[in-house]
Amino acid sequence: MTSTLQREAPVPFLAPGVLFLIVFMAIPVGLLAFYTFFTRGRFGGIVFDFTLDNWAKLFEPLYLGVIMQSIGMALVVTVLALLLGYPMAYGIAGLSPKWRTVALVAIVLPFWTNFLIRTYAWILLLNNAGWVNQWLQGLGLVDEPISMLYTPQAIIVGLLYMYLPLMVLPLYASLQQLDPSLREAATNLGATPWRAFRTVTLPLSIPGALTGCIFVFVPAMSNFVIPELIGGGKTIMVGNLVRDQFFEARDWPFGATLALVLTILLVIVILVQNAVSRRLTEGPRRG
Amino acid sequence: MPTMRRIATAAAGSLALALAATSCSTGGDATETLDPNADLSEQTLTVSIWADYYPEDLAEQFEAATGVKTTIVNHTTNEDIVAKLTASSDPGIDVAFVSGQYAQALGEQGILAKLDKSLIPNEENLYPEALELAYDEGNVYSEPYAWGTTGLCYRPDLTGYDPTSWNDLLDPKPELVGKTTMLSTDRWLSMPALKAAGHSLNTTDDAELEEAKAQLIETKPTLLAYDDTTFYSKLVSGEAAMVEAWDGWCNYGIAEDPSIKFVVPEEGADLWVDTMTVLESSKNKEAAMAFIDYILDPEVQTWVAENILYKVPNKAAMEALDPALIDSYPTLGITVDELTQQETIVDLGEDTVKYVDLNAEVLATN
Numbered sequence: 079m080t081s082t083l084q085r086e087a088p089v090p091f092l093a094p095g096v097l098f099l100i101v102f103m104a105i106p107v108g109l110l111a112f113y114t115f116f117t118r119g120r121f122g123g124i125v126f127d128f129t130l131d132n133w134a135k136l137f138e139p140l141y142l143g144v145i146m147q148s149i150g151m152a153l154v155v156t157v158l159a160l161l162l163g164y165p166m167a168y169g170i171a172g173l174s175p176k177w178r179t180v181a182l183v184a185i186v187l188p189f190w191t192n193f194l195i196r197t198y199a200w201i202l203l204l205n206n207a208g209w210v211n212q213w214l215q216g217l218g219l220v221d222e223p224i225s226m227l228y229t230p231q232a233i234i235v236g237l238l239y240m241y242l243p244l245m246v247l248p249l250y251a252s253l254q255q256l257d258p259s260l261r262e263a264a265t266n267l268g269a270t271p272w273r274a275f276r277t278v279t280l281p282l283s284i285p286g287a288l289t290g291c292i293f294v295f296v297p298a299m300s301n302f303v304i305p306e307l308i309g310g311g312k313t314i315m316v317g318n319l320v321r322d323q324f325f326e327a328r329d330w331p332f333g334a335t336l337a338l339v340l341t342i343l344l345v346i347v348i349l350v351q352n353a354v355s356r357r358l359t360e361g362p363r364r365g
Numbered sequence: 366m367p368t369m370r371r372i373a374t375a376a377a378g379s380l381a382l383a384l385a386a387t388s389c390s391t392g393g394d395a396t397e398t399l400d401p402n403a404d405l406s407e408q409t410l411t412v413s414i415w416a417d418y419y420p421e422d423l424a425e426q427f428e429a430a431t432g433v434k435t436t437i438v439n440h441t442t443n444e445d446i447v448a449k450l451t452a453s454s455d456p457g458i459d460v461a462f463v464s465g466q467y468a469q470a471l472g473e474q475g476i477l478a479k480l481d482k483s484l485i486p487n488e489e490n491l492y493p494e495a496l497e498l499a500y501d502e503g504n505v506y507s508e509p510y511a512w513g514t515t516g517l518c519y520r521p522d523l524t525g526y527d528p529t530s531w532n533d534l535l536d537p538k539p540e541l542v543g544k545t546t547m548l549s550t551d552r553w554l555s556m557p558a559l560k561a562a563g564h565s566l567n568t569t570d571d572a573e574l575e576e577a578k579a580q581l582i583e584t585k586p587t588l589l590a591y592d593d594t595t596f597y598s599k600l601v602s603g604e605a606a607m608v609e610a611w612d613g614w615c616n617y618g619i620a621e622d623p624s625i626k627f628v629v630p631e632e633g634a635d636l637w638v639d640t641m642t643v644l645e646s647s648k649n650k651e652a653a654m655a656f657i658d659y660i661l662d663p664e665v666q667t668w669v670a671e672n673i674l675y676k677v678p679n680k681a682a683m684e685a686l687d688p689a690l691i692d693s694y695p696t697l698g699i700t701v702d703e704l705t706q707q708e709t710i711v712d713l714g715e716d717t718v719k720y721v722d723l724n725a726e727v728l729a730t731n
Contacts, residue, residue, distance in 0.1 A: 120714065121451045121470070122444065144729050207603040225543065228590045310590025311549050314728050325444050326550065327721035
């Protein structure tokens with residue numbers, strides 16, 4: 079469980095971090111939890127009449143459906159990111175140091191551009207009158223423009239594009255740290271490259287993969303800009319629901335309930351990831 | 366006042382311009398007596414207004430004219446400013462721009478000061494109709510800044526005909542399926558369906574709302590997208606052929622493609638008004654009244670019409686508009702009669718939840 083190192087860490091070093099967590103995590107989440115039991119004010123805000131309505135509303139099929147759909151879409155995005163990201167990370171880890179840097183910069187580079195601008199760029203490229211359709215029609219490949227935007231599939235592609243680097247980077251970190259002598263040993267003992275990969279590299283990279291999955295799943299599930307812009311607002315995710323409760327509906331208590339449930343769901347996912355990851359790595363660390 | 370031509374930038378920057386609406390009745394507090402001879406140069410003023418909705422040098426202009434040190438801050442939506450105004454007893458804002466229905470609600474809550482008309486002589490520049498708007502009859506708490514309506518903004522070359530009814534949007538011809546967008550925000554999502562069925566856009570009748578909801582869910586698969594911010598660019602690019610649009614925003618499309626047209630469907634639409642209000646907590650009320658008076662100057666409001674391309678309720682300002690501009694942007698030529706025939710959106714108090722739920726259900730349905 080808790081490592082001895084953490085237990086013995088002197089209080090002065092921990093204080094800033096603990097303070098940060100209290101002020102920016104514990105208090106806000108506590109407030110959120112508190113708000114869920116009260117009534118909405120006319121202009122937003124909270125009226126302190128106790129109620130359980132917000133929690134009851136959560137279980138209406140409409141909202142439950144949106145939550146389940148968000149989980150489903152975030153899962154699809156995560157699996158696709160893993161399938162795409164693993165070979166990328168593996169490839170990058172195998173490059174010479176110079177090209178490794180180039181590849182990593184190329185992966186991180188999009189983050190230097192504002193996320194909204196990148197989203198609009200997709201719209202510019204992919205809309206029915208966009209560049210891609212113009213080229214396709216210009217080259218005579220299609221007669222009618224292909225509808226690529228404003229569908230649930232487009233949302234998945236948009237989320238995948240946005241969060242793929244968050245899968246590649248932790249995977250790369252774990253693959254790159256692998257002691258090459260482990261693979262050498264496996265090969266020396268007669269393992270084929272595929273078997274060495276399957277029995278040595280792959281298991282040891284699972285913690286990195288799990289971290290990547292969390293990094294992708296968590297923001298993908300709560301994103302509301304991509305469903306609105308690339309999805310054309312026709313498919314909404316739980317992030318849109320939370321945003322709309324605060325800004326459109328002015329229903330802070332229900333917005334807080336949705337946000338809290340989202341937080342709890344994501345904490346559960348992280349706990350599971352942690353537990354799995356620990357089980358996989360505990361052996362070697364103890365040894 | 367120098368006229369700054371900023372049509373193109375207004376269009377580009379208008380993403381953040383939150384829109385408007387309207388409604389009824391007022392509450393009341395005792396008016397404190399304001400000093401008509403107060404030394405304005407001793408006062409300071411903080412004004413909160415939508416971004417890209419006013420002359421860039423407005424603060425400097427007003428300061429030069431009156432000596433009041435003025436700071437202008439921006440808000441993005443009505444919800445945004447209302448949250449600021451209601452969060453504390455003194456938000457540090459003297460003048461706030463909000464849509465009519467919010468002015469009404471804030472007035473009822475005692476958050477707004479009654480306007481001292483002796484300090485706002487320029488009110489006489491307004492159309493008489495602009496003093497009888499249902500959300501604040503007699504302009505007790507608010508003076509109108511700009512107003513307009515909602516309709517269909519379309520490209521005749523892509524639609525092949527001139528739409529006249531909300532049903533042209535709700536039940537599009539087969540060739541227009543996937544080529545229309547609707548507004549999804551606030552009350553504008555339900556408005557076309559309510560109006561098409563002959564209901565009030567302020568209805569709180571559950572059966573009528575249910576009917577509108579069913580229609581909207583039926584319409585949803587025919588839409589290209591819901592779009593509250595870039596619908597006019599979708600017209601310009603040809604992605605969409607017809608969109609539900611606020612009149613002023615349709616002009617941003619017309620600015621780029623003059624073939625684009627705007628029509629208020631025959632079933633009618635809404636009349637929205639953006640207003641100026643003074644906070645009860647303001648310690649600079651004389652300067653605040655002077656600011657509102659300054660805005661109601663025809664020259665300032667002509668600037669708004671010419672550059673933001675919204676109609677203004679200022680008769681003198683509208684009469685000063687260049688006729689060539691009205692030719693280019695026909696929505697500016699919608700007469701006061703035509704405009705005031707539209708229905709004002711009323712703040713529904715607790716029943717607002719019905720519309721919130723309707724929006725959530727329509728938008729979440731697959």
